[in-house]
Amino acid sequence: MTGQPPRAPRTPRRGGWPAVASVALGSFTLVLSELLPVGALTDIGEDLSVSTGTTGLLVVMPGLAAAVSAPVLTVASRGLDRRTVLWALAALTALADLVCALSRDLTTMLAGRLLLGLALGGFWAVGAAIAPRLVRPESVHRASSLVTAGISVGTVAALPLGALAARSAGWWTAFWAAGLLGLAALAAQIRCLPRLPADSAVGWRDLAGVVRIPAARAGLLATVFVFLGQFASYTYIAPYLERHARFGAGAAAALLLGYGLAGIAGNFLAAASLARSVRATVMASAAALAAVAALLPVAADSAVLVAFLVLVWGAAFGALPLSLQTTMLRAVPAAPERGLAVFVTVVQVSLATGSLLGGVVVDGYGIPASLGVGAALAACAVAVVAAAPVRRSSRRPDPKPDSKPDRRPEQKSVV
Template identity: 70%
Template sequence: MTGTTGHRSAAAVSGTVRRRGGLPAVVSVALGSFALVLSELLPVGALPGIAADLGVSTGTTGLLVVVPGLAAAVAAPLLTVVAGRLDRRPLLWALAAVTCLADVVCAIGGDLLVVLVGRVLLGAALGGFWALGAAVAPRLVPPEAVHRASSLVTAGIAVGTVASLPLAALVGGSAGWRTAFWVAGVLALVALAVQLRLLPALPATAVTGRRALVSALGSPVARVGLLATSLAFLGHFAAYTYIAPYLEGRAYLGGGAVAAVLLGYGVAGVAGNFLAGLTLARSVWGTVVGAAAGIAVVAGLLPVVRGAGVAVVVLVLVWGAAFGAVPLSLQTALMRAVPEAPEGGLAAFVTTVQISLAAGSLLGGVLVDGYGLSVSLGAGAVLAGAAVLVAAVAGRRGSRAPQRDQVV
């Protein structure tokens, strides 16, 4: 915990950066988040093509989602500690460069092992960005624009989600999945160029490194929130990682229709992100509960309505809107729980998310290969339903917590 002096010091640093950054600098950070999420989710939209090209099963190809999640889970707390008092600007530059390199390695990889090396590099960049980069956006603008700055960065996530699956499906179907990774690499390079031009110096805040992590894990509300985060992401990725095979093999949609549905999912995700920005002002944990409930209901219904094209499309759109609200609402809840150590809260959040993403994708792959897509969707529904219950508990605890846990 920091005292009054620490808060003043952080405010002084933050104030200096705000005068030199502004929304253009925030946009450069949002471009970085867009490139990262686009790169992370590309394999989800191209699993069948990648599996066929590399000569492995669909479940094994799911490792391309599992591996970066594990790497990010390790990188987030590690880089939070190692970064210490370093200026965040060159760190963000390095992370954007690693993202570009990771995509190039995936694009040229001749077998699964080489592609997995690229995914490890991407995971390191993911963990570093969400632990360090996501926390700088509010420092680049005046206090009255903080929520707008945060929503721009999370919009980068949403737009990356929108673009990744249809890009993989469309480009992969015409020019091959490797071309999709080349496109992602170019976009990461563009993000780096914009950050080189627009980002101001970003000195470390008062609470950094190991102290930030300890502070984050010391909050009871944060700990329950991390459990809700784990369950929500486990459930989502146990089902969502294999949505393209479901649409092709269970809903009987062609390649073009799958791409269109996935595009609709992404657009709905953007809408869900901005809707969450409105509902968070009323209830943070209420937003989490509603979003997780949406995922649980959809994942539970999809095995029932398979073959009914219209119903499947509607449910996938609802799923996109529900999950679009999840990252922003959970991130907001955890940062409110530890306002004095945002990097620590984000590092814990990222580690939880990425471990859960990897575990969920791995669980889904095992279930798909062993029992079928319907079982994987059912498991996702159960886990997301458990997240609803835990989030409700976190909301009650948060309402009774000291004021320290309630103010950003």
């Protein structure tokens, strides 16, 4: 990982932390909206008169749409003020949730989820690169961590909100609430965001060129292994807790809430660690992920140990989205949107593939085997980062009076 994060303007109009907070509210609303159906899947299926398996399309649709929309919207919006793009994405998020709130059939519901996927991919390709432009360089990691914290907070809030709405006022009320949050994010961004001219025009060749950069290639490969491993194993953590670790439904739900809270903490701890070493942060987080997934199958008889490992898992994975995103920002510092557009596509495809892989393994060999697969894939991510060349320090001792300065080009690091 080489280069420096993009420098922020010295005095952005109405920028700074209020602007960062408005973008963070947008990230929270997107992830909340994406995961809302998970907490109310059965109730939605009954009301729409479709099977639970078919209702699962409501979860798959946004991810697949985001994988396509990230590069497409990045190219289509080239040259546009990024503030205008963010306004459009916030409005699209609110519209998607309102369509779902009004839906009474599967087709309309899927249309709303498709709109959400378009906003999701566009935001993580464009919006994630905005935070460094809103604050001073020394605050870049903290600003980025605030935006990505929306992932963890949205993940924690989505399942209980969806479940509570389904069992009280109706599942559609959760989408009404998310739609209002989307409108609030739009209003905040209209009020707080400064003008943000596009860094450069991005074309399809530019996106394809990202994979030719060694730093980006290593970062993307590590991302593939991390998200394959995470979703091959974590997708089935609730059945593991209830069937193998013998947690009751209430205890399992409480532990998963703890997982989400630990993820929030891990996100902010990563922000401090990244300022010291991106390489070490990625390696430590992925190694912890691999260790937890490997230990859980043999720790099932100890509720205390299982609970401890799940909390470590939450903290480790909470650190990885920000760490891997920082990898791409530093790999393509001159045009971060290019790197993030490819990054989002890789994340979404790996997420869906990991869940599919985990399902095949669980059906054939059981849940403990899926945890083993997750551990092996996370270990591969550690190996990718460990094998990357280390950057030599750019600060060399002053040459002796009778010696010539070393003018050899500096060796660059891929992480």
